[in-house]
Amino acid sequence: MLNRVCLVLAAFALASMAQAEPRSWKSEWPETDFSRTSVENWSEIISGGPPRDGIPALTDPDMVPAREEARLDPREPVMTLELGNGARAYSVRYLMWHEIANDVVAGQPVAVTYCPLCNTAMVFDRRVGDRVLEFGVSGKLRFSDMIMYDRQTESWWQQALGTAIVGEMTGTQLTQLPAVMESWGDFLDRHPDGLVMDQPRTARQYGMNPYRGYDGSARPFLYRGENPPHGIEPLARVVRVGNRAWPIGRLRAAGEIREAGLVLRWQAGQASALDTAEIAQGRDVGTVRVTDDTGQPVVHDMPFAFAFHAFHPDGDWMLGD
Incomplete structure (x- = not known):
């Protein structure tokens, strides 16, 4: 059962559904060009509860040597990124409360993003042409997925797609980078000389899951779309x-599955961040790695089935024989 935090957010969201159109948003978003959008039905966009920046994105987060990090349980999930000669881990215990970390890794501006309601954990290149964007959390949802915004143009971006859906940047696609959601223990074993994001200097219940029992629920939170097929x-x-x-x-x-020119592997040992009250105690959902047939990492993510169906309604379900 969803906890009290989710119920409060649901009340805010339900109250906002009747106001899902640009006129009610312009006072909060004076720089957003609502005349440019790929959204056909404004009612798809609702408030998730917190206002703009009510979930505070991080920028240039402090990093500490992996060897010195003593707060993380070996089973805790972390988003890991390998660029250049280094490796970095971003703990979901922090992303749960901030959802976006704007960082620079090996000289490359990146946005590490996580939407708990869709389980979409994705890393994007923040460069668009000659611009470097910085992302924040809009407080809006579409099909339960976080809508990000960039601070340069105040355009709105669908996190699950990495695509701008409202504003000057509408139709622009961010480049998703290969990243893995894995256990802290696995990352530390592979990259003892790597870096890990330090605990942010804000008052949050880091290590706790505010969506207790969510990934065992029968229905997604604040979702009004179709269920997946099959x-x-x-x-x-x-x-x-x-x-x-x-x-x-x-x-x-x-x-292991070898299919469509890909190799997908599953390995036990990673806790679900969306199960028990304490993230480290979540049930084992394992780690997935995807490579091509030469062993090179392939861009992927691990959404809930409803989110894949919502954003890829004509997608292929690889069900096997």
Whole structure:
């Protein structure tokens, strides 16, 4: 059952549904060009509860040597990124409360993003042409997915797609980078000389899950779209590569799948961030790695099935025989 925090947010969201159109947003977003959008039905966009920047994105987060980090449990999930000769980990215990970390890794501006309601953990290049964008959390949701905004043009971006959907940048696509959601223990074993994001200097219940029991729920929070096809549970995890989705249950049972020029592997040892009250105690959902047939990492993410269906309605479900 969702906890009290989620119920409060739901009340705010339900109250805002009747106001889902640009006239009611212009006072909060005076620099956003609402005449430019790819959204056909404004009612798809609702408030998630917190206002603009009510969930505070991070910029230039402090990093500490992985060897010196003693707060993280080995099973805790972290988003990991390898660029240049270095590796960095961004703990979900912090991303749960901030959702975006604007950083620079090996000279490359990146946005590490996580939407708990869709389980979409994605890293993007923040460069668009000759601009470097900095992202914040708008407080708006579409199909339960976080809508980000850039501070340069105040355009709105759909996190699950990395695409601008409202404003000057509408239609612009961010480049998603290969990243992995894995356990802290696995990252530390592979990269003892790597870096890990330090605890932010804000008062939050870091290490706790405000969405307790969410990924065992029958229905997604604040979602009003269709359920996924083939009898797949809405909150079942899938492995998304492009327009294809592999159900995690199939991959977990096989251990390895070689298909469509890809190699998908599942390994036990990572706690769900959206199960128990304490993230480190969540049930084992394992780590997924995706490579091409030469062993090179492939861009992927691990959304819930409902989110894949909402944003890729014509996507291919890789169900096997």
